Amino acid sequence: MNNPMIGLHHVTAISGGPQENIDFMTGTLGQRFIKRTVNFDAPDTYHLYYGDRDAAPGSVMTYFPFVNAGPGRAGNGMARALAYAVPVGALDAWIGRFAGDGVAFDGPHERFGERMIAVRAPDGLCIELIETARAQGDGPDDGFHGATLHIDRPEATARLLTQVFGYTDEGVERAGDATRRRFLAAGRGSVIDILSDPSAPSGRPGAGTIHHIAFRAKDNADQLSWRARAVEAGMDVTPVIDRQYFNAIYFREPGGVLFEIATDPPGFAVDEPMETLGQALMLPAQYEGKRKAIEAGLPEIRFPLPLKSL
Ligand code: ZN
Numbered sequence: 001m002n003n004p005m006i007g008l009h010h011v012t013a014i015s016g017g018p019q020e021n022i023d024f025m026t027g028t029l030g031q032r033f034i035k036r037t038v039n040f041d042a043p044d045t046y047h048l049y050y051g052d053r054d055a056a057p058g059s060v061m062t063y064f065p066f067v068n069a070g071p072g073r074a075g076n077g078m079a080r081a082l083a084y085a086v087p088v089g090a091l092d093a094w095i096g097r098f099a100g101d102g103v104a105f106d107g108p109h110e111r112f113g114e115r116m117i118a119v120r121a122p123d124g125l126c127i128e129l130i131e132t133a134r135a136q137g138d139g140p141d142d143g144f145h146g147a148t149l150h151i152d153r154p155e156a157t158a159r160l161l162t163q164v165f166g167y168t169d170e171g172v173e174r175a176g177d178a179t180r181r182r183f184l185a186a187g188r189g190s191v192i193d194i195l196s197d198p199s200a201p202s203g204r205p206g207a208g209t210i211h212h213i214a215f216r217a218k219d220n221a222d223q224l225s226w227r228a229r230a231v232e233a234g235m236d237v238t239p240v241i242d243r244q245y246f247n248a249i250y251f252r253e254p255g256g257v258l259f260e261i262a263t264d265p266p267g268f269a270v271d272e273p274m275e276t277l278g279q280a281l282m283l284p285a286q287y288e289g290k291r292k293a294i295e296a297g298l299p300e301i302r303f304p305l306p307l308k309s310l
Pocket of ligand 1: 010012212214248260
């Protein structure tokens with residue numbers, strides 16, 4: 001039997017225009033811009049990556065910014081929120097910072113005994129900051145707390161998380177008709193909440209919605225082992241796909257959310273130095289010959305702001 005799942009590797013969302021996305025993720029949330037590349041399936045669109053200062057798995061948020069994307073709607077069958085971990089006592093500084101910068105947020109609220117706020121990105125994506133004793137560092141470098149999936153009938157997803165992935169069931173919190181069931185792994189980005197809310201609308205993909213969440217495999221062999229277990233559990237899993245910075249497999253879990261399992265290696269320093277991650281447009285080998293045309297077709301973006309510390 002495998003070791004249990006470590007936690008999240010990355011989360012990928014669809015955003016509006018790339019500049020607003022860069023300004024929000026670096027300027028407002030203080031994330032490091034770690035990779036500027038293109039959507040490998042549609043190279044006229046950027047694929048932008050953000051993470052902690054080490055570009056470590058469990059901190060990596062990626063976006064496909066479509067300038068003309070219609071707004072999506074978080075709802076049933078989708079991941080609906082991503083949460084970053086902040087150390088206990090650090091949330092008030094973030095609240096002060098958002099208030100000072102005119103960034104709208106909801107909260108603070110308490111969830112499973114932890115204080116949290118929810119921020120809306122310019123395209124509407126819900127990003128939460130949650131105070132947790134599991135956080136290690138000084139805020140932007142703490143990586144993910146976890147993600148919330150919106151699933152009306154969560155039983156099959158819960159079985160996948162606990163019986164295949166090895167998450168522990170942490171119980172349920174209720175708010176009105178809605179229930180939030182929490183599952184916990186051991187590593188960074190270890191929390192998966194399943195929100196079931198009969199009054200919520202169905203999800204609609206588009207700007208401001210999460211496309212998929214990716215769990216971590218520690219290497220290629222570990223990934224193949226996870227693949228075999230997911231197939232055995234009845235999932236329709238893709239073959240291994242080379243995503244340049246990791247290998248990926250994908251499947252739709254029983255509640256409808258697109259899951260990925262991504263390898264830690266080779267990582268984001270495979271094609272440029274760790275010190276200068278994100279500064280140049282990186283293209284995989286199959287597009288390098290078309291670099292000029294690809295660059296000409298991409299919207300212009302200003303170089304990301306330097307990291308602001310609190
Ligand atoms: Zn992915």
